[in-house]
Amino acid sequence: MADMDIGIIGMAVMGSNLALNMADHGFKVAAYNRTASLTKEVMEKTPHKNLQGFYDLAEFLHSLKSPRRVMLMIKAGKPVDSVIDELIPQLDKGDIIIDGGNSFFEDTIRRYKYLQEKGINYFGVGISGGEKGARFGPSIMPGGNKDEYKHVQPILEAISAHVGEEPCCTYIGDNGAGHYVKMVHNGIEYADMQLIAETYLLLRHVGGFDNKKLSQIFHDWNKGELHSYLIGITADIFAENDENGQPGQLVDKILDSAGQKGTGRWTSIQSLKQGVDISMITAACNTRVLSNLLEERKKAASEITAPVYDDKVGEDFIEEVRKSLYAAKIIAYAQGFSLYNSASEKYGWHLDFGKIASIFRAGCIIQAEFLNKITEAYKKNKNLTNLMFDEFFLNNINENQSSLRNIICLAIRKGIPIPAFSSALQYIDAHRSPQIGANLIQAQRDYFGAHTYARIDKDGVFHHKWQEHYN
Numbered sequence: 205m206a207d208m209d210i211g212i213i214g215m216a217v218m219g220s221n222l223a224l225n226m227a228d229h230g231f232k233v234a235a236y237n238r239t240a241s242l243t244k245e246v247m248e249k250t251p252h253k254n255l256q257g258f259y260d261l262a263e264f265l266h267s268l269k270s271p272r273r274v275m276l277m278i279k280a281g282k283p284v285d286s287v288i289d290e291l292i293p294q295l296d297k298g299d300i301i302i303d304g305g306n307s308f309f310e311d312t313i314r315r316y317k318y319l320q321e322k323g324i325n326y327f328g329v330g331i332s333g334g335e336k337g338a339r340f341g342p343s344i345m346p347g348g349n350k351d352e353y354k355h356v357q358p359i360l361e362a363i364s365a366h367v368g369e370e371p372c373c374t375y376i377g378d379n380g381a382g383h384y385v386k387m388v389h390n391g392i393e394y395a396d397m398q399l400i401a402e403t404y405l406l407l408r409h410v411g412g413f414d415n416k417k418l419s420q421i422f423h424d425w426n427k428g429e430l431h432s433y434l435i436g437i438t439a440d441i442f443a444e445n446d447e448n449g450q451p452g453q454l455v456d457k458i459l460d461s462a463g464q465k466g467t468g469r470w471t472s473i474q475s476l477k478q479g480v481d482i483s484m485i486t487a488a489c490n491t492r493v494l495s496n497l498l499e500e501r502k503k504a505a506s507e508i509t510a511p512v513y514d515d516k517v518g519e520d521f522i523e524e525v526r527k528s529l530y531a532a533k534i535i536a537y538a539q540g541f542s543l544y545n546s547a548s549e550k551y552g553w554h555l556d557f558g559k560i561a562s563i564f565r566a567g568c569i570i571q572a573e574f575l576n577k578i579t580e581a582y583k584k585n586k587n588l589t590n591l592m593f594d595e596f597f598l599n600n601i602n603e604n605q606s607s608l609r610n611i612i613c614l615a616i617r618k619g620i621p622i623p624a625f626s627s628a629l630q631y632i633d634a635h636r637s638p639q640i641g642a643n644l645i646q647a648q649r650d651y652f653g654a655h656t657y658a659r660i661d662k663d664g665v666f667h668h669k670w671q672e673h674y675n
């Protein structure tokens with residue numbers, strides 16, 4: 205009997221937990237995985253009256269109510285295309301495929317058009333929250349045809365995280381908009397994590413604090429304006445002892461080399477294509493890349509002299525670091541939301557920036573108190589071009605920039621790498637400074653390539669016959 209509300213393909217971490225979340229909310233869920241043993245494992249370990257496992261794709265599809273809703277929770281990239289091609293001959297016009305993985309938004313735009321021609325509706329849905337979020341309420345960013353959204357809205361809203369009565373799920377825009385917003389969410393996640401990692405280096409190597417103290421500092425910060433999921437888990441991480449009774453904390457035993465699956469890098473590449481400066485996200489990507497060069501780093505550590513700087517830090521050091529972190533965090537979000545601003549125009553998505561910030565308030569990795577301020581900023585001025593110019597953020601930058609400068613100088617003198625903090629300050633100064641040297645660049649371009657320049661004292665396009673004074 206075709207009475208299942210939705211079918212999920214992909215029973216790994218995300219798919220299985222979303223399936224259980226939907227089942228908890230009263231939806232009848234059909235579960236399928238390419239490798240049958242995984243479906244079996246999920247059914248055995250977490251049986252649920254609303255969850256049924258299938259071991260044959262045709263049977264799985266026949267179990268679904270019309271229009272059939274098939275959600276893909278599988279590895280992004282080629283697997284999504286191959287599963288779509290497997291599904292097409294078995295689906296009817298009006299059926300719906302929902303891709304809830306971290307697909308690249310341009311792939312989603314392509315797949316959306318491809319399936320539209322076949323009469324199948326396609327939703328590219330960004331989902332954030334990891335395993336726990338998927339199980340108990342993630343932040344959900346659906347993109348696709350607005351008229352068809354009614355077919356997926358009740359399920360997505362029900363399973364999403366909630367702030368009071370409000371679901372952390374909102375229709376984002378046409379075709380690839382949902383996956384675009386998720387991609388940049390992850391880019392901001394990279395910058396946020398990088399800033400916290402640099403804060404850790406500062407507190408440890410400049411402040412000289414041990415893990416117990418670090419845990420306490422992050423725990424305290426999490427009670428104030430920095431309150432966020434990432435600050436909270438960082439406090440937990442420093443408190444975690446090593447496994448199997450080994451002395452010390454686990455964090456000190458983890459190799460200093462970070463992985464990445466691609467969403468941060470896509471964000472960075474996309475920013476160059478759109479001509480938007482998101483230097484902090486790019487710095488975070490580069491630092492993960494550099495962290496993997498273990499041999500080269502070892503060689504550099506033994507061959508490049510470290511600076512000698514022994515000054516003791518003042519009593520207000522921890523507070524200065526906290527203020528710097530908050531100011532730099534503002535810039536990371538200002539950069540991410542500038543990218544949304546440009547994409548909204550470029551792709552005609554009419555993104556609602558305030559609403560996007562509001563669905564990040566719970567469920568997702570970057571969930572934070574702070575996001576309310578972003579929503580408020582766009583409520584006050586929906587045409588805000590850069591978050592830095594909102595009164596609240598502007599005041600904060602003005603109040604905290606001296607701390608940011610002090611902390612950066614301290615780190616530089618001590619030889620501690622702080623690429624994200626530095627990029628934040630560079631971004632502020634490049635905006636604030638009356639001159640950023642572009643006049644000289646234009647002169648050089650005109651000198652060697654007749655690329656022309658504009659003048660400050662009259663309108664028009666100019667070229668100069670530059671003299672070789674020194675040849």
Ligand SMILES: NC(=O)C1=CN([C@@H]2O[C@H](COP(=O)(O)OP(=O)(O)OC[C@H]3O[C@@H](n4cnc5c(N)ncnc54)[C@H](OP(=O)(O)O)[C@@H]3O)[C@@H](O)[C@H]2O)C=CC1
Pocket residue numbers: 213214215216217218219237238239242277278279280282283286287304305306307331332333334335
């Ligand atoms: N893990 C996380 O915290 C988050 C993940 N995501 C995204 O959600 C999606 C699912 O993530 P996750 O649960 O971690 O799983 P993985 O990204 O590890 O992918 C594993 C799943 O993909 C399936 N798969 C791989 N290749 C194929 C193929 N060619 N055909 C059919 N199925 C295939 C696997 O099936 P099989 O068992 O047969 O190999 C398995 O079900 C990904 O796009 C991920 O980027 C989004 C937010 C958070």
Ligand SMILES: O=C(CO)[C@H](O)[C@H](O)COP(=O)(O)O
Pocket residue numbers: 306331332333334390393463464465466467468569
């Ligand atoms: O989407 C996510 C969270 O929002 C995933 O956890 C993603 O894997 C994180 O990115 P990376 O693996 O590149 O650190």
